[in-house]
Amino acid sequence: MMDGEESRSSGVIQTAVAEAREAPAEADLAFDRLYRSSRDDVYAYVAGLLRDGPAAEEVTATAFERAYRKRRRFDPRRGEPRAWLFGIARNAALDELRRRGRQAELAAEPTDLDGAAVETGAERSEQRLALRAALAHLAPRDRELIALKFFAGLGNAEIASVLGISESNAGTRLHRAVTKLREALDGSI
């Protein structure tokens, strides 16, 4: 009887210890899930913003590295993990732009964007060519909104969280960016 109780309590203790040991790993597991679900989205957003493939790769890696180092400081009460990750990626991208003085190049045509979708479908489509030209003529701030919405697939609430504005403001800005894109597209067509 005693042996049974002892083994039960020992099992409970072992489980508690195991849980305690696993507790720190929970943040790692959560980050791993976030990484797997967001890797391509982050790259797409950064590439859409920077319009430079190698630079986008560098910034994407830096963003994940920073996020990984800060993973235990993430506070779920302050927003969604994806919004937090994209905030870090945005800062890294803007830092990169600032560091390299690429502001003037933002309006230029992308030099290297390795996108299968871009290479396969868009090159054959006149509409897509026009769309890419229209995107290139958009202001960086509007292009960022387009990238967050359509390249990264964020919702308006997440975009608002990334940009530090209200959700309605994010929706309004997005609508304006799409309108400008459409105007640019109409102009090119």
Place this chain on the structure above:
Amino acid sequence: MDRFDDDILFAELRALRPTPRPQFAAELDERAAAGFPRRQAPSEAAMPFALLADRWRAMSPRRRLMPALAVALAALVVATAVVAISQTNSGTGAAEDASLGMVAGGKSSGASESAAAGESAEAQPSYPSRAHHGGPAGHGHKSAGHSSNETVYEPEVPSVEAIFEAEGAPKVEKAGALAAGHRDIERSAYVILGTKPGEVSSAATKVFEAVHAAHGIVLHSRVQSGSAGATGAYFELLIPGGKLDDALASFSQVAEVRERHDATNDITAPTVGATEELRDSNAAIEGLLKELGDVETEAERESVEARLREERRRHAAIRASLDHLDKRASMSEVTVRIVTDHGAGVTPAPPSSGNWGVGDALHDAGQILTIAAGVLLIALAVLTPIGLVALALWLANRFRVRRLRERTLG
């Protein structure tokens, strides 16, 4: 070309989404699996700091609080210890100063009392002295605060009265002697002798012998001997004024003299004043006695007897005061300390020399808490403005970086 409708436009935009190169994606996956190791190899010197910085950055704010508090607590403990130790060191001096102040205070109060009577006090450099003039009246020496390994040597020394009888003249004759140019000088001395730890006991014995040779009195002694640890000795002595120089010379031969202070104090004026008061009191008593012989009524007799009693009390007080002054003039206070290289010597026993108890513990704890509170207060006073400035700078820098980032987008 037809105008895009919303659905087509959005679909086309999604189709333009850049995708990472498979090679880059594979490399990033590898780095993710490895926990994103640093890409730039830090220099060897910077490596520990980089690792620490990484760990610090990875910590949650709540976890950062613990090491920060630990560092703050450690700093507080260290600062408290440093302040306490420095206070103890200066406190020894302060205690000596305080004891000097006590003695000097006694002297200065005496001096101030005497100043009214025209005494000129010449206080020499500081020396601790705890000799009690109203001390032992009997033979031998009084020793207090013995330590467990104390060596006590009890030479036969003459009593104070015997010394006074041998040296002192009748009190009432003092005034005449003083009028003839004699000065009453109170002398005192403080000697620190240095010796090896193993020679403390023999040095102490030589001190006792020197006191005996000078017909002095050991008021208090404390000897702690041994081959290691805090060893040393402490003596409070009364040496006849006429033999003080001989005694000091003998002490100098016991061991190396590391410090010596001599002090003199002219107590002629209070002695003369007390002598004259005593003479007046004698005359008053004689007058009252004559008056008592002439009284006729019972009431007058009682009145005179009452005045006589009062005058006799006053006479006794003046006589005691004069005796005290005579003792100060005829016996010199000498403090001898034997110190060793391994210890600071035996410290003077506190007035209430007893075992260290709960009261002392509470007192010490209170002192340490007071020091800690003081250190904390000073640290807050220093760090608060620095912290506020740092916070303001951090916020300003954060705002600046944010603005620069936003400006990047135009």
